[in-house]
Amino acid sequence: MLDRILLNAPVFLLVAVRCFALVMTLPLFSIRNVSRIAKVALTGYMAYLLFSRVNFSIYEPFIASDGSLSLSYVALLVGEGLIGILTGFYVTMIFAAFSSAGQFFAFQMGFSASEVYDALSQVENPLMGQFFNLVAMLIFLQSDWAVYLFSRALVSSFDSLNALNLVLAREDMIHFLLSGLTKLFLDAFVISLPIMGTLLLISVTMGILSKAAPQMNLMSEGFPIMILVSFFIIWSLFPQISEFFVHSFEGGFRALQALFNSVN
Numbered sequence: 536m537l538d539r540i541l542l543n544a545p546v547f548l549l550v551a552v553r554c555f556a557l558v559m560t561l562p563l564f565s566i567r568n569v570s571r572i573a574k575v576a577l578t579g580y581m582a583y584l585l586f587s588r589v590n591f592s593i594y595e596p597f598i599a600s601d602g603s604l605s606l607s608y609v610a611l612l613v614g615e616g617l618i619g620i621l622t623g624f625y626v627t628m629i630f631a632a633f634s635s636a637g638q639f640f641a642f643q644m645g646f647s648a649s650e651v652y653d654a655l656s657q658v659e660n661p662l663m664g665q666f667f668n669l670v671a672m673l674i675f676l677q678s679d680w681a682v683y684l685f686s687r688a689l690v691s692s693f694d695s696l697n698a699l700n701l702v703l704a705r706e707d708m709i710h711f712l713l714s715g716l717t718k719l720f721l722d723a724f725v726i727s728l729p730i731m732g733t734l735l736l737i738s739v740t741m742g743i744l745s746k747a748a749p750q751m752n753l754m755s756e757g758f759p760i761m762i763l764v765s766f767f768i769i770w771s772l773f774p775q776i777s778e779f780f781v782h783s784f785e786g787g788f789r790a791l792q793a794l795f796n797s798v799n
Contacts, residue, residue, distance in 0.1 A: 549611060555574070558623075585693060617701065622688070729772060
């Protein structure tokens with residue numbers, strides 16, 4: 536196997552570039568706390584496993600016989616890196632839906648000012664957004680979706696999508712990313728809707744009671760009530776929220792596979 540890699544080093548580099556771009560854009564793997572040496576080692580291991588499954592006959596006209604670099608080969612490297620970035624970016628959008636759901640009701644809940652640095656998304660994120668992001672990451676790892684991404688989705692991308700037909704399928708890629716952004720806000724709204732609706736009713740009730748009895752000073756007690764009710768709703772709906780996370784991953788990877796099949 537090593538002799539075959541050495542004889543086809545330019546093709547192995549193409550496979551490694553796509554794997555490296557995917558690892559550098561995926562949630563959890565792309566955080567700064569993960570050593571770059573570990574990322575490069577993971578990339579080399581993935582490329583080693585996938586190299587035997589890649590049909591590299593389509594790349595032969597663009598690779599010089601002496602193995603020297605050319606402008607066409609550099610364009611192939613850029614295209615392979617772009618494919619890995621697009622795949623990782625779409626998976627990141629799936630996780631962004633869960634983080635956005637926590638941001639939607641964090642203001643009503645009273646946690647909008649408690650923003651901390653989220654190492655997974657690498658942005659300032661409210662506590663509830665970070666909580667949902669961590670839960671989604673645990674479900675992602677516990678349900679073996681990471682294994683599915685590396686073992687099946689990545690292999691399927693090599694079988695159907697390459698740097699040559701990426702230019703021809705640019706309209707499909709743009710439509711795919713735009714539909715992913717639409718689904719991001721839809722999933723975030725569905726997750727946060729029960730909590731947002733309940734907190735809205737509590738706010739209206741507190742406003743009416745404060746107008747009816749100003750001496751009760753209900754506004755000072757409104758935030759503790761909203762926080763307690765929010766945590767109670769999250770605790771009550773946590774099995775359904777976890778199931779929705781799983782369905783979101785299934786739908787996202789199904790859409791990713793449909794894209795690979797459509798551009799084949």
